[in-house]
Amino acid sequence: MNISYVYGFIGGMLIGAAGVILYWFNGRIMGVSGITSRLLAKPDKDYWWRLAFIFGLVFGGFICKTKFPVTVVINASGFGLIVAGLLVGVGTVIGSGCTSGHGICGMARLSKRSIVATIVFMAAGILTVWIKRVFGV
Amino acid sequence: MSVGLIISGMVNPKKVIGFLDLFGHFDPTLAFVMAGALTITAIGYRLVGNSKPLLSENIDLPKKKEIDSLLILGAAIFGVGWGLAGFCPGPALVGVGLGLQKAIIFVFFMLVGMLLARKFLEQ
Numbered sequence: 001m002n003i004s005y006v007y008g009f010i011g012g013m014l015i016g017a018a019g020v021i022l023y024w025f026n027g028r029i030m031g032v033s034g035i036t037s038r039l040l041a042k043p044d045k046d047y048w049w050r051l052a053f054i055f056g057l058v059f060g061g062f063i064c065k066t067k068f069p070v071t072v073v074i075n076a077s078g079f080g081l082i083v084a085g086l087l088v089g090v091g092t093v094i095g096s097g098c099t100s101g102h103g104i105c106g107m108a109r110l111s112k113r114s115i116v117a118t119i120v121f122m123a124a125g126i127l128t129v130w131i132k133r134v135f136g137v
Numbered sequence: 138m139s140v141g142l143i144i145s146g147m148v149n150p151k152k153v154i155g156f157l158d159l160f161g162h163f164d165p166t167l168a169f170v171m172a173g174a175l176t177i178t179a180i181g182y183r184l185v186g187n188s189k190p191l192l193s194e195n196i197d198l199p200k201k202k203e204i205d206s207l208l209i210l211g212a213a214i215f216g217v218g219w220g221l222a223g224f225c226p227g228p229a230l231v232g233v234g235l236g237l238q239k240a241i242i243f244v245f246f247m248l249v250g251m252l253l254a255r256k257f258l259e260q
Contacts, residue, residue, distance in 0.1 A: 008167070051151055058233050059139070062235070070235060074151075075151065085249070088247050093254035096208060097211070128167075
């Protein structure tokens, strides 16, 4: 048992707790892609909590950085990074969700759509990484 | 959520790609993250049930029930992007808070992609 798995599980529980809090307080699914993309639309009555959530997400990173070292290794760069960003942006909007929305919240609700979406994006991700390996990228 | 993403290691694309590297240097951490998250949401959602949200007028959940081509296409496109950089929206935004240039670039283009997709769907 690797310590990383323990941190993973505990961190996961915190993510889950965040989802439950949003559901309990605002009655919404914690899908980060949806929350973010809706901030790009005309402000409606829900704009405030979405903005607050994204602010908290970014600010949380800022605060943690000042408290302890966080390891982040990003091997993608330049063109790959740009394409990745575009694909994630396009894909999450067309697919109505991402790992938090479908993978965690949707699956917790036993949503067929989320289960299928999660299987598809996991498969696509695994295939992409495999192809990168094959081509030595 | 920010703290959870950091502690779990999910803000680190290397760990995420490690999970997607099923046939290479596999790192199962992401599975533990999902297990931890699902444990809490599965129980928490049931405890909250249908009670009125504390700060909203009503619960507002996704209404679509059918599995359509947009869902599958979108998930596939998202998955490829995810596998390329190891970033999905949440961790990338935390990365912005961490002041990481690559995360900032990623988020910028992610927002561009979102805008384009929204325009496309509006047709």
